[in-house]
Amino acid sequence: MSATDWGFATRQIHAGAIVDAEAGARITPIYQSAGYVFDSFDDGAERFAGRSARRAYSRNDNPTNVVAARRIADLEGGVDGVLVASGQAAIAAALSALAQSGDHILTSDRLYEGTREMVRGALRRQGLRFSAVSIDADEQAWVDAVLPETRAIYAESIANPLGEIADLAMLGRVSERTGVPLVIDNTVATPYLCRPFEHGAAVVIHSTSKWLSGHGSVIGGAIIDGGTFDWAAAADRFPQLHEPRPHGAESFAERFGDAAYTAYLRSVTVLEHGPSFPPTSAFLLLHGIETLSLRMERHVENARAVADALATHPAVAHVHYPGRPDDPRRAVVERMLPDGAGSIVSVDLVGGRDAARAFLDGLRLVSQMTHIGDVRTLAIHTGSTIHGKLDDAERRALGITPGLVRISIGLERVDDIVADLLQALEGIRP
The missing domain is CATH 3.40.640.10 (Type I PLP-dependent aspartate aminotransferase-like (Major domain))
Incomplete structure (x- = not known):
């Protein structure tokens, strides 16, 4: 061989x-x-x-x-x-x-x-x-x-x-x-x-x-x-x-x-x-790199579970994760990424920037920081950081809402990730 x-x-x-x-x-x-x-x-x-x-x-x-x-x-x-x-x-x-x-x-x-x-x-x-x-x-x-x-x-x-x-x-x-x-x-x-x-x-x-x-x-x-x-x-x-x-x-x-x-x-x-x-x-x-395949399998598994858990929460207006039933490009996702669509889950929070602040400051396990692809789950409000130099119209054109939070899903036990996200959301329930 x-x-x-x-x-x-x-x-x-x-x-x-x-x-x-x-x-x-x-x-x-x-x-x-x-x-x-x-x-x-x-x-x-x-x-x-x-x-x-x-x-x-x-x-x-x-x-x-x-x-x-x-x-x-x-x-x-x-x-x-x-x-x-x-x-x-x-x-x-x-x-x-x-x-x-x-x-x-x-x-x-x-x-x-x-x-x-x-x-x-x-x-x-x-x-x-x-x-x-x-x-x-x-x-x-x-x-x-x-x-x-x-x-x-x-x-x-x-x-x-x-x-x-x-x-x-x-x-x-x-x-x-x-x-x-x-x-x-x-x-x-x-x-x-x-x-x-x-x-x-x-x-x-x-x-x-x-x-x-x-x-x-x-x-x-x-x-x-x-x-x-x-x-x-x-x-x-x-x-x-x-x-x-x-x-x-x-x-x-x-x-x-x-x-x-x-x-x-x-x-x-x-x-x-x-x-x-x-x-x-x-x-x-x-x-x-030696453990990439093992990690990506768990990253994808965890991301899917997190996306599903957040999708029905009343404080979440929309979950962005490729391949979900409401994804307009679902057919492309299934054709291009049959084994999963990565591990970034972004959420639009109903209460806008104030809701994002309360949610992020309420996290206990998840780290609030700029980075993705870590074994740890990380979250950030992109509108005030990564997209902070843009004006409101430019952010809207890119789909960056005032309540958008990007979450890079890590390798912790998924029940622990979900529990932390949900307890942080409780502080902003409409």
């Missing part, structure tokens, strides 16, 4: 692993080193020219990080990956490797507010242009929105915080018809519940701080290359992959073929911008 025949639960433990040659350590060591000794003068020159497979510097190439990146790539069904300092850094680096000043990125209108803030802030100041299409738009509307300058189509598989599900199969067809790579943030779904490459994505992004790690101990991001996008056919859109390198070296497309994007990302974008991921964090990330 070869490694390619292993199931998900086996690969999350073994994929990409190395056994330390010196000590024989079974667990991937922490290579806490800024750089690596050259064998000779010529060896150093070869490494810096990219003609050697051996690494030159940990800014963009550390052995511990490589194992974690390759493991995530394996679970996603990709060919390679790069770790960076945060999920935000992953988005910035992934798009910067594809686009330059004057280019255009097409996005879904349902994105995490931190991403939207970067889009209308730092990335726009760098000269990138953005436009959004409704997540409910049909295929032709997306195709029509693609411009000659469009360099990526960007969406989240499960949007944060309301859980709208992107029709990845449809977006994959848009990518194929237009020749523009599809970039998907798969943080909330994880590769256990959804693998965007199977639906036509070219690049997958993760905030590894969330479910992949699971323990809330590290900040990090990952960019995974599916190895399926035809970069050669899109040479006019992405000349950076096809232009000869300095000193007569082959272009990235010529040398790396299907993995040209990751090679460019690692040796140009990440090397030059320097969003380095600490190997100590990669070590902790690897330990989290």
